[in-house]
Amino acid sequence: MTRTERLLELLQILRAQRYPITASTLSERLGISVRSLYRDIRTLQQQGVCIEGCAGIGYIVKSDFLLPPLNLSHEEINAITLGLNWVSHNTDYAFKNTARKALAKIHAVIPGELKNLIESQSYLTGPSEKNETFFEDIRDAIKNRKKIKIKYCNKKDVFSSRVIWPIALVCMESCWLLVAWCEMRNDFRHFRTDKIEEIVEMDSMYRENRTVLLKKWRIKEGICEGKEY
Incomplete structure (x- = not known):
C-alpha cells in the first residue's frame, strides 16, 4: 500500500x-x-x-472540506441507506464491509441537515435466512470471469457435478439464485446457492465476455433493461 x-x-x-x-x-x-x-x-x-x-x-x-456536497433528496437518502444496510446484513464479510464504507462515504459528503437521515434511519433491515456460504467465492468467480466446478443437489435431491460460467447473482425471496452458463447443458441454468454442496474455482477463464453473456440471458428470459428478474 x-x-x-x-x-x-x-x-x-x-x-x-x-x-x-x-x-x-x-x-x-x-x-x-x-x-x-x-x-x-x-x-x-x-x-x-x-x-x-x-x-x-x-x-x-x-x-x-476536500469533498463537494452531494445533493440527494430525503427519499433518495432513505433508499440508498436501506439498500446499503441490506447488503451489510445479507452478504459475505467483504461485501458487508464494502457497503458500510460506501455508506460512510455518502455520510461524509451530504449536507449536514441530511446526515440525520442516515443516523436515525426509519427504514430498517435485518439478517435473512438466505445461505451465504459460497457468496464470496461466487462473487470472485463472477468478477474474474473464472469457471467453477460445483457439486449441486437438485429439487429431486439428485447430486450432479457441473462446470459452469457464473454471470450473475439474483436475490430471490427465499434464496440467492446463481445465473450461469452450464457446460453440461450447453445453455443457461439457474442454481440455488443453498443447494450447492461444494465449489472449486478453476484456473481457466470462460471465453465469452460476461456482459455479453448477461445480455443473452436477459434476452432469453425476456427481461428488459431496468426490469427486475
Whole structure:
C-alpha cells in the first residue's frame, strides 16, 4: 500500500466513526507505527480535513472540506441507506464491509441537515435466512470471469457435478439464485446457492465476455433493461 492509498484508507476509517478512535487502534488497522499514524493525521489536517482529537483520547473527522456536497433528496437518502444496510446484513464479510464504507462515504459528503437521515434511519433491515456460504467465492468467480466446478443437489435431491460460467447473482425471496452458463447443458441454468454442496474455482477463464453473456440471458428470459428478474 502506497502512502497515498494509506492516507485515503485512514480518511475512510475516520469517516466511518461516530466516536473518537485511538491512534493505537488506527495504527493497528493500517499496519503502521503510531508515530507514522501521527504524521498521517497531520498530513490530512494540513490538506484541509478537520480532524479533531489528540494522543491518548482519539481522533474523529468533524467535517471534510476536500469533498463537494452531494445533493440527494430525503427519499433518495432513505433508499440508498436501506439498500446499503441490506447488503451489510445479507452478504459475505467483504461485501458487508464494502457497503458500510460506501455508506460512510455518502455520510461524509451530504449536507449536514441530511446526515440525520442516515443516523436515525426509519427504514430498517435485518439478517435473512438466505445461505451465504459460497457468496464470496461466487462473487470472485463472477468478477474474474473464472469457471467453477460445483457439486449441486437438485429439487429431486439428485447430486450432479457441473462446470459452469457464473454471470450473475439474483436475490430471490427465499434464496440467492446463481445465473450461469452450464457446460453440461450447453445453455443457461439457474442454481440455488443453498443447494450447492461444494465449489472449486478453476484456473481457466470462460471465453465469452460476461456482459455479453448477461445480455443473452436477459434476452432469453425476456427481461428488459431496468426490469427486475
